[in-house]
Amino acid sequence: xxxxxxxxxxxxxxxxxxxxxxxxxxxxxxxEFYVAGGGxxxxxxxMATAADWMSAASFISMAGLIAAGGxxxxxxxxxxxxxxxxxxxxxxxxxxxxxxxxxxxxxGDRFYSKHARxxxxxxxxxxxxxxxxxxxxxxxxxxxxxxxxxxxTGLIIAGVVVFFYAVLGGMKGxxxxxxxxxxxxxxxxxxxxxxxxxxxxGNFLPPLGLFxxxxxxxxxxxxxxxxxxxxxxxxxxxxxxxxxxxxxLFTLSLMIGTAGLPxxxxxxxxxxxxxxxxxxxxxxxxxxxxxxxxxxxxASMARLNLLTTIYPAGPTADAIQYAERPxxxxxxxxxxxxxxxxxxxxxxxxxxxxxxxxKATADERxxxxxxxxxxxxxxxxxxxxxxxxxxWVVGLIAAGGLAAALSTAAGLxxxxxxxxxxDLIKGSINxxxxxxxxxxxxxxxxxxxxxxxxxxxxxxxxxxxxxxxxAFGIAAASIFPALMMGIFSKxxxxxxxxxxxxxxxxxxxxxxxxxxxxxxxxxxxMLANTPDNWLLGISPLSFGAxxxxxxxxxxxAVSSATEAPPARIQELVESVRYPKGAxxxxxx
Amino acid sequence: MTEHxxxxxxxxxxNLRLIIGSLIIWALVSYGFGILxxxxxxxxxxxxxxxxxxxxxxxxxxxFIALIFFYAxxxxxxxxxxxxxxx
Numbered sequence: 001x002x003x004x005x006x007x008x009x010x011x012x013x014x015x016x017x018x019x020x021x022x023x024x025x026x027x028x029x030x031x032e033f034y035v036a037g038g039g040x041x042x043x044x045x046x047m048a049t050a051a052d053w054m055s056a057a058s059f060i061s062m063a064g065l066i067a068a069g070g071x072x073x074x075x076x077x078x079x080x081x082x083x084x085x086x087x088x089x090x091x092x093x094x095x096x097x098x099x100x101x102x103x104x105x106x107x108g109d110r111f112y113s114k115h116a117r118x119x120x121x122x123x124x125x126x127x128x129x130x131x132x133x134x135x136x137x138x139x140x141x142x143x144x145x146x147x148x149x150x151x152x153t154g155l156i157i158a159g160v161v162v163f164f165y166a167v168l169g170g171m172k173g174x175x176x177x178x179x180x181x182x183x184x185x186x187x188x189x190x191x192x193x194x195x196x197x198x199x200x201x202g203n204f205l206p207p208l209g210l211f212x213x214x215x216x217x218x219x220x221x222x223x224x225x226x227x228x229x230x231x232x233x234x235x236x237x238x239x240x241x242x243x244x245x246x247x248x249l250f251t252l253s254l255m256i257g258t259a260g261l262p263x264x265x266x267x268x269x270x271x272x273x274x275x276x277x278x279x280x281x282x283x284x285x286x287x288x289x290x291x292x293x294x295x296x297x298x299a300s301m302a303r304l305n306l307l308t309t310i311y312p313a314g315p316t317a318d319a320i321q322y323a324e325r326p327x328x329x330x331x332x333x334x335x336x337x338x339x340x341x342x343x344x345x346x347x348x349x350x351x352x353x354x355x356x357x358x359k360a361t362a363d364e365r366x367x368x369x370x371x372x373x374x375x376x377x378x379x380x381x382x383x384x385x386x387x388x389x390x391x392w393v394v395g396l397i398a399a400g401g402l403a404a405a406l407s408t409a410a411g412l413x414x415x416x417x418x419x420x421x422x423d424l425i426k427g428s429i430n431x432x433x434x435x436x437x438x439x440x441x442x443x444x445x446x447x448x449x450x451x452x453x454x455x456x457x458x459x460x461x462x463x464x465x466x467x468x469x470x471a472f473g474i475a476a477a478s479i480f481p482a483l484m485m486g487i488f489s490k491x492x493x494x495x496x497x498x499x500x501x502x503x504x505x506x507x508x509x510x511x512x513x514x515x516x517x518x519x520x521x522x523x524x525x526m527l528a529n530t531p532d533n534w535l536l537g538i539s540p541l542s543f544g545a546x547x548x549x550x551x552x553x554x555x556x557a558v559s560s561a562t563e564a565p566p567a568r569i570q571e572l573v574e575s576v577r578y579p580k581g582a583x584x585x586x587x588x
Numbered sequence: 589m590t591e592h593x594x595x596x597x598x599x600x601x602x603n604l605r606l607i608i609g610s611l612i613i614w615a616l617v618s619y620g621f622g623i624l625x626x627x628x629x630x631x632x633x634x635x636x637x638x639x640x641x642x643x644x645x646x647x648x649x650x651x652f653i654a655l656i657f658f659y660a661x662x663x664x665x666x667x668x669x670x671x672x673x674x675x
Contacts, residue, residue: 081652
């Protein structure tokens with residue numbers, strides 16, 4: 001059977017499974033359809049939250065970025081897990097006690113202002129659309145490989161599939177479908193990693209394999225990797241970074257962005273009890289950590305395997321002949337995500353770091369520039385092929401990657417469409433809109449969001465995980481501070497919250513757009529995205545943390561210069577702090 | 589201030605103390621050991637590299653899990669002690 005057929009079976013089979021569960025669960029209970037997670041055990045809810053949360057960025061893209069950046073990209077690992085600590089302690093239990101369904105609703109009520117709700121909707125939409133661009137980028141990579149088409153074609157197919165998937169609607173809300181998606185994606189992610197860890201280190205647990213000895217050379221895996229990359233002119237895999245400020249701010253942006261993203265927070269609104277909101281955050285992190293502890297092992301091992309494929313006799317010997325390249329390179333060349341150019345005309349593939357410092361060595365070896373360009377986003381998907389694992393593992397990882405990308409994209413699209421139709425149109429522009437009209441507005445906004453995200457995904461402002469990181473920065477700068485101040489301060493008032501959110505949002509998006517193009521439209525960037533141009537060396541990816549600080553400062557300053565919130569609002573703040581008396585989450 | 593208010597205020601400050609303590613550990617393992625203090629700890633080696641690298645890629649994640657479960661356990665106990673739990 002061809003690899004193409006195997007991929008179709010795995011991808012098609014997993015989709016059939018989700019749909020079957022959706023139909024079965026829908027027939028079982030209609031309430032479950034609306035209240036995702038209501039009456040579900042915290043362990044199950046944690047698993048579903050993990051599926052919701054881990055997207056193309058975690059599954060497809062992150063390990064590739066860590067492989068390329070080594071220690072410096074540990075930010076993704078710490079940033080996308082540490083946020084759950086903030087969620088569990090600073091937001092989830094109190095928002096659960098508050099007992100409404102959407103984030104703009106909380107902000108609108110706590111800051112007793114329709115305008116505040118409106119600003120929250122705008123923040124939510126900007127962050128979510130940016131997030132969807134990242135998902136489309138990742139899903140496009142996956143589709144282009146598994147349908148064996150060019151990358152942009154893959155992206156358009158992804159757009160069409162996401163649209164139908166999201167319009168199926170409620171499927172996303174059903175906890176058991178998400179549990180199934182979690183199982184598919186975690187099995188798909190860990191199985192190849194276990195095989196590869198066994199091959200390279202003899203340890204079947206990848207997180208332990210990462211810190212074990214490399215079987216072939218007998219020295220620790222990470223030392224072996226450092227030596228290999230050094231011989232090719234790259235920075236050591238474990239090398240420290242010089243710009244610690246940027247690394248700290250980037251990690252902080254991802255952490256507080258995690259706690260500010262509406263589709264994650266919503267999951268904690270609907271658990272049965274306040275105490276369950278705390279446990280659910282813990283269980284969610286356990287299930288997320290299974291992937292996040294595997295990812296750094298995948299990253300280092302894939303990097304080593306890739307370089308061993310290109311330099312079978314070691315990095316100081318000759319590279320392989322282009323004519324003898326393995327099938328996986330040929331497969332990925334079709335997508336345009338791997339490119340080869342024989343710059344020195346010797347018929348071999350020289351892959352190395354084309355830097356000034358390495359030029360002397362390269363000249364000596366007769367190299368005339370790096371000849372193989374490998375897109376970081378393909379690494380996880382290509383990983384089983386690079387390690388010569390059987391065809392079914394390759395098919396499995398396709399199914400897992402698509403589960404991750406599609407479930408999150410669909411969740412975000414639902415968040416966007418409900419923000420527009422429910423919070424924006426029904427909540428302020430036209431309260432008398434009919435139910436049919438509301439549904440139509442939801443569908444239209446979903447379609448527009450997909451078209452925009454697909455178009456911007458063709459020239460994404462970065463790799464999938466980087467685009468998603470931008471979305472986190474925006475959420476960090478706008479939504480998280482408003483929620484936190486809403487719970488921990490009785491003094492912050494409507495004017496302060498609105499001014500803070502606007503200051504945080506605008507400072508962050510303007511900083512991002514300056515370097516990555518206005519609204520991410522290609523060719524509109526005003527400054528080259530290089531460290532020399534960055535303010536104090538802070539990259540656009542890290543600016544969310546600065547935006548959040550601006551938000552806090554502006555909100556406190558404006559609030560202290562204006563009147564205190566009315567007594568009923570102070571009582572509301574008081575009441576969300578104590579679990580006693582929490583009813584079931586109420587409907588809109 | 590009524591008895592009830594005093595009780596609620598004590599509960600809230602106990603919660604804040606717990607949060608602050610937990611967040612100090614949260615920051616120490618990630619921003620501290622994983623990033624800023626890494627050069628100082630480079631003498632301690634783990635599996636072919638230094639402990640800062642381990643904290644950045646594994647240790648901090650494991651600590652985060654422990655922190656959340658500890659917090660949930662302590663808070664659910666505090667809810668009951670102060671008579672503020674849901675049941």
